[in-house]
Amino acid sequence: MTPRTIRRQKQEPVSVRREVRITNRLGLHARPAAQFVKCARSFRSEIWVVNRGKKYSADSLIDVLRANLDCGATATLEAYGADAGEAIDRLKELLAEFHEHEEP
Secondary structure (H helix, E strand, O other): OOHHHHHHHHHOOEEEEEEEEOOOOOOOOHHHHHHHHHHHHOOOOEEEEEEOOEEEEOOOHHHHHHOOOOOOOEEEEEEEEOOHHHHHHHHHHHHHHHHHOOOO
């Protein structure tokens, strides 16, 4: 394989889905939701939050807030694109970090 072939293989779009649980005591309220959206926008893939059968764009703060992700809620993160796996992994980590950094 040539370097060009390898590069093309890495850039092929993939679809990734992962279930997440919101553990932050206050849920995904405005401040962490804004950080979540900022992180989602840093990827080229299209990313969605699926909650209660509805799909919300992870690129939109309004959509993420409309997903109504309270503490204990489960949702599915979906991504489609060349960096979909990386995007979902990072967003899942970020959601866990919100719990670790919350104030008592």
